[in-house]
Amino acid sequence: MRIWMLAFAAGLVLPRFLPMLPGIWACVVFAMVGVLMLMCRRTVALGLFLLGLSWACYQGQNAVDDRLPASMDGRTFWIEGRVVGLPGAVGDVVRFELVDIESRHVGLPSKVRLSWYGGPQLRAGERWRLAARLKRPRGLVNPQSFDYEAWLLARGIGATGSVKAGGRLSASAATDGWRDRLRARLMDVPAFDRQGAIAALVVGDDSGLSRSDWQVLQDTGTVHLMVISGQHIGMLAGLLYGLVALLARLGIWPRQWPWLPWACGLALAGALFYGCLAGFDVPVRRACFMVAVVLLWRLRFRHLGVWQPLLFALNGVLLIDPLVTLQPGFWLSFGAVAVLALVFAGRLGRWVWWKTLLRAQWAATLGLLPLLLALGLPVSASSPLANLIAVPWVSLTVPFALLGTALLPLGGVGEAILWLVGGSLALLFELLSFIAAWRPAWLAVGLPSWALLMIGMGALLLLMPTGIPPRALGLMLLLPLVFPPVTAVPEGRAQVWLLDVGQGLSVLVRTREHALLYDAGPRQGDFDTGERVVFPSLRSLGVARLDKLLLSHADNDHSGGAQAIQRLMPVAKIISGEPQRHAADLPAEPCESGLAWQWNDVRFSLWQWQAARDSNQTSCVLLIEANGERVLLTGDIDEAAEQALVRSRQDVQAQWLLLPHHGSRSSSSESFLRAVGPTAALISRSLHNAFGHPHPSVSARLLALDINAYDTALHGAIRIDLGDFSAAEVMRTQRRFWREK
Known part of the structure; x- marks a missing residue:
């Protein structure tokens, strides 16, 4: 079976x-x-x-x-649809999902995810008529970053877009949007500013948690505790079952009602109701399946063990939604239960409660380590300690959060209970913040498959019972963690990565012993590309420190992520084309025209137009030469600065040219392109950007001069092995069935 x-x-x-x-x-x-x-x-x-x-x-x-056809990509449509899920607002941006879509245009997907800048408050169940610019699902593709396209496909979202205008056609029906109304009620309860955490525990909505809250949860490995998880489902079911059993043992339970069927029925009903509150995410589905199977076998007086319910839950979740495998939560959820089953199932003797807690946290940390590494997720060294405190804390808090929510109609009673719950959660976050500051999470170097397999085998051996002969070999198999196999750049060569950061710029240059980052990508609201994209990619490529952080100029699309990079990894020196415009906590030296240096027989030289009149013209230009092959990084210089560069004593000829100002009409003049004489041009931009980059006239010049174009919007991150005179490698060629070509 x-x-x-x-x-x-x-x-x-x-x-x-x-x-x-x-x-x-x-x-x-x-x-x-x-x-x-x-x-x-x-x-x-x-x-x-x-x-x-x-x-x-x-x-x-x-x-x-079911995704938006390519012929409709980037176009604006009038559509009608019903708001589903829990609409969230970050700053002045409202994000929501729309289904039951109607339009006079044929071929629109059945579900879209929209952003409305400065939009009104939306409620689940409402029906709206909107003018929305729709785009095919597309995400950034880098050595290591969140796979947005996989996430969208797993949620059945066929297009994303932004709302230009709209109006509400009908309000939410009484039976629709009850989770949204409950969330709104919870957010209005005074609870030590922890209403967002209460909403996360009760209805599974994480939009009320701040970016700093998420950082603390990530650093301590406790993300799974703050949104409804399988543990909460199982705990509530066990509580209801145990309550009926206790009443029956005390003789209080009505004799005409058989206690066992009632205990199993109430436990399952409680688990399913809590699952409805959470929206039946992956951990919740898995827990509900396991609870249902265990209660069914308990009702029939059969001992089932733990592996049978786990396999039933696995098959049930996959059968309902096979695309759930695209979500990291699926692997971590089932992986955690499997690890605990391996450690505790079938062991002889009784465990003291505190030993059980210690062993559970140690086993979960070690057992999930290979999965976290394979998924490119942060690893928390403080997770065992943090979870040892947080698991029982949250387990005791959840019943009171549910009780307070149920008693909200009674006025002050429910609010008083939730006020106490908020105080408990506020104290917990204080403790977790202290632990996170002591030992934050870390991102490992990207490991090859054979190294991940070794680490997985090592973790499995260490989880085996004491006395198994090869168990000690597990420590040796974990050596790739301590000495990660990083491919070194040959002497006299440079590895250049043009990262995919959307409408911005970030270029990593590695030599055998040094690393330089040219620009750090944009920061847009709560999304910091330096933290979310650039830093994970640097760590994946084995960069532990930067010898130089070179910011072409101070515009946000080039330097917005610089503070995050400086905070997250050591930076020996910061150079900028506009040092005076940066924040005080980002001390930068000025770009010195003519400054040159060598790293591992790779030559670097800087240039800046001294007569620059605006920010773009002040961009610090970097020329890199390895084994006679050159790449010219130009920032946002315009045509006037290009001509000044050509007239200078700088030798601008290069095989690779980063198109100035993302290929704007005011840059990349024909005379400049002829002076540089590149065989290939690099373009860093986002698809369907508001500036129209690259301009059609620039694209026409590249075509006329027979210059190949490598575009991050079309190709993802681009790698050049400078000095090998070989073609560039683009990351979108690494095929995934859900990835847009």
Whole structure:
């Protein structure tokens, strides 16, 4: 039975790792062959595998086909639809999802995610008519960053966009949007400014948690505790079951009602209701399935163990939504339960409660380490200590949060309870902040598959019972963590990465022993590209410190992420084209025209126009030469600065040219392109940007001069092995079935 369930789950999971999906007809063939194999007992496992594979591929292809057609990309449409989920507001930006979409245009997706700058308050269940500019799902592609396209596909979102205008057609019905109304009520309760945390625990809405709150939770490895998780579901079910059992034992439970069916029924009802509050995310689905299976077997007086319910839950979650494998939470949720089952199931003797807590935290930290590394997520060294405090704390807090919520209609009673809950959560965050400051989370170097496999085997061996002979080898298998296998840049060569930071710029230059970052990307509201994109990419590439952070000038799209980079990793020196415009906590030296240096036989030289009249013209230009091959990084200089650069004594000829000012019309003049004579041009910009970069006239010049264009909006991050005179490598060629070409 277990082999059959594992085979079915393997088929449902496999598409996650495929570069492309088979066609619908291939899925039909797989399903037919799978059904035939079910008729022979020896091939049942293979038949279930094929059935799972066909179902997952079919669902994945449907989701891919439901995306906005390429012909409609970037266009504005009038659409009507119903608001679903929990609309959230960050600053003056309202973000929400729309379904049941109607429009006179054919081919629009069934679900879109929209942003409305300065928009009104929206409620779930309302129906709106909106003028929205829609875009195909597309995210930044870098050595290490959040896979936004996978996240959108997993949620069934076929387009993103921004609202230009709109009006409400109808209000929310009484049966619609009840979670939204409950969240709004919770956010109005005075609770030591921790209303957002209460809403996260009660309805699973994390929009009320600040960026600093998320940083603390990430640094301490306690993110799973602050939004409804499987642990909360199981705890509530156990509490209801135990309450009925206790009343029955004390003789208080009515005798005409058999206590066991009532205990199981109430426990399951409580778990499902709590799941409804949370919106049935992955951990919640898994927990509800496990609770249902365990209670069913308990009702029939059969001992089931832990692996059978886990496999039932795994198959149930995957069967309902195979695309859930695109979410990190799926792997971490089931991985955590599997690790705890491995550590505690079947062990002889009784555990003292404090030993159980210690062992659970140690095992979860070690067991989830390979998954965190494979997913590129931060690893928290303080997680065992933080969870040792936070797990029982939150477990005791949740029942009171639910009780206070249930008693809100009674006026002051419910609010008083939630006020105490808020005080408890405020104190918990203070403790977690102290732990986070002591030992923040860290991002590991990007590891190859063989190193991840070694670490996984090492963790598995260390989790084995004491006395297993090869258990000590587990420590040796963890050596790639201490000595990560980083590919060194050859002497006399440079590795240049043009990172995909949207409408901005960030270029990493590595030599054998040194690293330089040219610009740090933009910061837009609560989204800091330096923190979310540039820093993770640097760590993935093995950069632990920067010898120089060179900011071409002080505009946000070039220097917005600089403070985050300085905060997150050591920076020996900061140079800027406009040092006077940076904040006081970002001390920068001025760009000195003519300054040159060598790192590992790679030559660097700077230039700046001394007669510059505006910010763009002051951009600090960097020329890099390795083994006779050159790349020219130009910041945002315009045509006047280009001509000044050509007239200077600087030798501007280069094989690679970063187009000035993202390819704007005021830059990249024909005379400048001829003077540089590049064989390839680099363009850093976002797709459908408001500035129209690159300008059609610039693209026409590149075509006329036979200059190849590498564009981050089309190609993702771009890697150049300077000194090898080879073609650039682009990250969008690494195929994923959900990734836009």
